[in-house]
Amino acid sequence: MKAKTFILRIVQGALVGLGAVLPGISGGVLCVVFGIYKTIMEFLADPIHNFRTHFPKLLPVGIGGVVGFLGVANLLAFLLEKYPAPSVCVFIGLIAGMLPSLFREAGEKGRSKASFVSMAVAMVFIFALLISLRVFSVQIAPNFFWYLFCGFCLALSVIAPGMSFSTLLMPLGLYEPFVDGIGHLDFSVLIPGGIGALATVILFAKAVDMLFKKHYSVAFHGIVGIVIAATVMIIPFESFATSVVSCIVNVVCIAAGVVSALLLDKFNQKHAVEE
Numbered sequence: 001m002k003a004k005t006f007i008l009r010i011v012q013g014a015l016v017g018l019g020a021v022l023p024g025i026s027g028g029v030l031c032v033v034f035g036i037y038k039t040i041m042e043f044l045a046d047p048i049h050n051f052r053t054h055f056p057k058l059l060p061v062g063i064g065g066v067v068g069f070l071g072v073a074n075l076l077a078f079l080l081e082k083y084p085a086p087s088v089c090v091f092i093g094l095i096a097g098m099l100p101s102l103f104r105e106a107g108e109k110g111r112s113k114a115s116f117v118s119m120a121v122a123m124v125f126i127f128a129l130l131i132s133l134r135v136f137s138v139q140i141a142p143n144f145f146w147y148l149f150c151g152f153c154l155a156l157s158v159i160a161p162g163m164s165f166s167t168l169l170m171p172l173g174l175y176e177p178f179v180d181g182i183g184h185l186d187f188s189v190l191i192p193g194g195i196g197a198l199a200t201v202i203l204f205a206k207a208v209d210m211l212f213k214k215h216y217s218v219a220f221h222g223i224v225g226i227v228i229a230a231t232v233m234i235i236p237f238e239s240f241a242t243s244v245v246s247c248i249v250n251v252v253c254i255a256a257g258v259v260s261a262l263l264l265d266k267f268n269q270k271h272a273v274e275e
Helices: 003-021 027-033 037-045 047-082 084-106 113-135 144-159 166-172 175-183 187-214 216-233 244-271
Strands: none
Touching: 003 027, 003 047, 003 144, 027 037, 027 144, 037 047, 037 144, 037 187, 047 084, 047 175, 084 166, 084 216, 084 244, 113 166, 113 216, 144 166, 144 175, 144 187, 166 175, 166 216, 175 187, 187 216
C-alpha cells in the first residue's frame, strides 16, 4: 500500500471513529461513503479466511478509528455536562440534517410497501418502548450489563449503515456516562463495552451482512424509523419553555447541526469512493 493511500485510510478511519461517537452520524454510513464498508463486512463475517487479503487494507482504518473515537470522547462528555440542552439540540440538528441522505440511502435499491411497513413498525416500537420508560419512571443506573448493551449499540452503528449508536443510548440516559468513561479510559466502562462490541461483531456481523444483501430496503427503512422515533424522544421540550433566550439558543443550535450535517452530506457525495 502506498504511503499516500495509507495516510488517506487513516484519515478516513478517524472520520469513521468520529462518526461512531458523534450523535446523529453513523460510522457505518461513512464506511459506505469511503468505499470500505464491503471490505469491513467481508472481514468481520469471515476474518480467518479474509485475514491475509483484508487486514492490511483495514489496519490504517483501524488506527485512524481509534484516534478519532478517543479524541472526541472527552470533549463530548464536557459539553453534555456543562451545556446539556444546547448540546443535545446540536445533535438533534445533526440527525435531522442527515435524515435526507439516510432516506436516500434507504431507497437506493428501490422501495416497496414492506419498506414503509418496516419503518412504521420500527417507529411505533421505539416510541412505545421509550414512552413506557418515561411513564413508569424507569431509572437506568449504568452498570456492567448496561455497558455491554452500549458496546452492542456501538458495534451495530458500524455493522448497520445509518444506525448511530447514540440513537437509543441518549433517550435511556446511557450515552453521557458511556462516552465519559471512554474519554477517561475507565476500564469499568471500556471492558464491558469492548466485550459487548466484540460479541456483537461475532454473533451478528454475518447475519446483518446477509440481511442487507437480501432485504436491503426493508432493513434500512427500519433503521430510518428507529432514528426518527429516538430523535423525537430526546428533544428537550422543557428547555424551550425555560426562557426566550434558552429557546433562541436551542433553535440556533438545531439550525447549526442541520447545516453541518447537510455540508457533511455534500462533502460525502463529492468525495464518495466506489467499493
